[in-house]
Amino acid sequence: MQTTSFRTEHLSVFYGQYEAVKNISLNFPEQSVTALIGPSGCGKSTFLRSLNRMNDEISQAKIKGRIWIDGVDINDPSTDVIQLRQKIGMVWQKPNPFYKSIYENIAFGPKYHGIKNKKQLDEIVESSLRKAALWDEVKDRLKQSALSLSGGQQQRLCIARALSVNPRILLLDEPASALDPVSTSKVEELIVELKKELSIVIVTHNMQQAARISDYTAYFYMGTLMEHNETEVIFTNPENAMTQEYISGRFG
Amino acid sequence: MKAKLTDKIATFFIVFFALLIVAVLVGLIGFILVRGLGYINWSFLTSPPQTIRAGGGIGPQLFNSLFLLVLTLIITIPLGLGAGIYMAEYAKPGKFTSAIRLVVEVLSSFPSIVIGLFGMLLIVNLLGFGFSLFSGAVVLTIFNLPLMVRITEQAFRSVPKEQKEAGLALGLSKWKIITSVLFPVALPSIVTGTVLASGRVFGEAAALLYTAGMSTPRLDFTDWNPMSPTSPINPFRPAETLAVHIWKINSEGLAPDAAQIAAGASAVLVILVLAFNLFARWIGGVLYKALTASKRMG
Numbered sequence: 024m025q026t027t028s029f030r031t032e033h034l035s036v037f038y039g040q041y042e043a044v045k046n047i048s049l050n051f052p053e054q055s056v057t058a059l060i061g062p063s064g065c066g067k068s069t070f071l072r073s074l075n076r077m078n079d080e081i082s083q084a085k086i087k088g089r090i091w092i093d094g095v096d097i098n099d100p101s102t103d104v105i106q107l108r109q110k111i112g113m114v115w116q117k118p119n120p121f122y123k124s125i126y127e128n129i130a131f132g133p134k135y136h137g138i139k140n141k142k143q144l145d146e147i148v149e150s151s152l153r154k155a156a157l158w159d160e161v162k163d164r165l166k167q168s169a170l171s172l173s174g175g176q177q178q179r180l181c182i183a184r185a186l187s188v189n190p191r192i193l194l195l196d197e198p199a200s201a202l203d204p205v206s207t208s209k210v211e212e213l214i215v216e217l218k219k220e221l222s223i224v225i226v227t228h229n230m231q232q233a234a235r236i237s238d239y240t241a242y243f244y245m246g247t248l249m250e251h252n253e254t255e256v257i258f259t260n261p262e263n264a265m266t267q268e269y270i271s272g273r274f275g
Numbered sequence: 276m277k278a279k280l281t282d283k284i285a286t287f288f289i290v291f292f293a294l295l296i297v298a299v300l301v302g303l304i305g306f307i308l309v310r311g312l313g314y315i316n317w318s319f320l321t322s323p324p325q326t327i328r329a330g331g332g333i334g335p336q337l338f339n340s341l342f343l344l345v346l347t348l349i350i351t352i353p354l355g356l357g358a359g360i361y362m363a364e365y366a367k368p369g370k371f372t373s374a375i376r377l378v379v380e381v382l383s384s385f386p387s388i389v390i391g392l393f394g395m396l397l398i399v400n401l402l403g404f405g406f407s408l409f410s411g412a413v414v415l416t417i418f419n420l421p422l423m424v425r426i427t428e429q430a431f432r433s434v435p436k437e438q439k440e441a442g443l444a445l446g447l448s449k450w451k452i453i454t455s456v457l458f459p460v461a462l463p464s465i466v467t468g469t470v471l472a473s474g475r476v477f478g479e480a481a482a483l484l485y486t487a488g489m490s491t492p493r494l495d496f497t498d499w500n501p502m503s504p505t506s507p508i509n510p511f512r513p514a515e516t517l518a519v520h521i522w523k524i525n526s527e528g529l530a531p532d533a534a535q536i537a538a539g540a541s542a543v544l545v546i547l548v549l550a551f552n553l554f555a556r557w558i559g560g561v562l563y564k565a566l567t568a569s570k571r572m573g
Binding site (some may be wrong): 185 | 352367437443445456
């Protein structure tokens with residue numbers, strides 16, 4: 024199996040003068056889920072977005088420090104951002120399938136990256152949908168619009184789409200917060216299944232969710248990394264009093 | 276109780292004004308059609324006009340209007356899409372972008388007769404294209420460009436930004452995202468924009484007087500060589516459009532049935548605009564369906 028090393032080193036993100044993420048060094052181990060938790064506005068989503076250079080689109084955003092993937096600094100001018108983003112899949116809070124058929128949603132990325140063979144594309148579509156536990160529900164209507172799916176199905180479709188280009192890392196920005204409990208538990212099961220093959224970084228506001236599915240937890244507050252440890256330790260015996268207060272719901 | 280009453284009064288006025296607008300529109304179209312439909316027949320639609328005798332038709336003018344529309348759209352759509360996409364996706368906020376936006380706004384508020392005169396000086400005389408379909412199409416493009424640019428820009432801006440992010444995260448290039456992810460979503464608005472622009476092409480008379488001209492050479496509809504002066508598809512021949520023709524026979528028509536011809540031509544023009552509107556929506560719908568796998572546009 025392929026291995027991937029993934030970490031940040033003294034990473035700061037600025038929006039103009041404002042420092043949204045302050046000097047964060049974090050390592051994301053292989054085959055594990057790292058949960059980023061913290062009150063709204065603590066910089067965890069900004070941090071997540073900088074990991075696949077989504078902040079490039081925001082003209083005032085500036086990055087200091089480094090993000091290493093397999094020994095490559097992703098912000099180095101010589102790094103090919105298109106190749107980089109193939110290695111890193113991302114799923115957002117709000118399902119955002121393309122306005123295309125279910126099949127096209129999955130096949131679109133691989134096609135763009137050079138796979139033209141119809142049979143090979145069919146296989147990618149099926150395996151991606153199977154990995155996202157959606158295949159049985161949609162196999163008879165692949166030609167229908169992705170927008171005809173329910174919210175939970177759309178979100179799993181987005182996960183399948185992210186998997187279609189065979190990424191090594193999956194970034195999830197509150198992927199279940201807009202879903203009903205049944206869909207949420209499906210997505211959670213999926214995450215636990217997927218970590219066998221990938222490193223997963225998930226931002227979540229749901230403490231139970233972080234406790235259920237993550238192996239490591241990082242607590243952010245006001246742009247600073249307050250505490251980072253194995254999830255079990257964070258939730259049972261945190262070092263920092265503020266972490267304790269946040270996870271027990273006393274503030275945030 | 277008071278809130279309820281206010282709500283009722285407000286609803287009444289809103290519905291009243293909506294119905295008023297519909298009534299005005301229906302009345303106007305009905306009036307034009309009732310007055311003109313009686314004169315429309317096959318020979319009216321196909322035969323050339325008569326100067327002094329009765330019984331003239333509007334064949335060449337009808338063809339000119341349609342052909343001018345095609346020429347104008349060929350120029351307007353690529354320019355408008357290009358500029359609109361630039362403004363929505365590439366232009367960085369700043370002085371230069373605001374300057375472009377100002378120019379576009381100013382352009383859209385120019386009186387058509389002024390643009391017509393400008394077209395005559397520059398395109399017809401100075402550049403030597405003469406009174407021609409091409410000159411007319413360029414001038415109409417000047418009108419329609421601001422509309423097209425603004426509608427394209429807004430159509431692209433109104434696509435949820437999550438669509439773009441999804442494309443970026445898959446490792447798609449910006450251009451691929453624009454053409455394959457954003458464009459299908461923006462398409463219904465762009466079709467509406469094109470329909471509006473086309474309505475102006477059919478209806479414009481003032482600017483065309485000085486550019487496409489007020490006469491049409493004797494056309495030979497069997498001659499499809501675009502360079503031949505009698506060919507209907509030669510873009511460098513003068514061409515009187517339907518709207519210009521209506522204006523001309525109303526103001527200086529010598530034929531005894533000028534009023535009837537004007538009425539008939541007006542009805543044809545209205546039908547043409549309606550038919551094109553439906554046609555463009557149909558094309559847009561087919562395209563949207565093909566691009567997005569959805570059943571209906573919008």
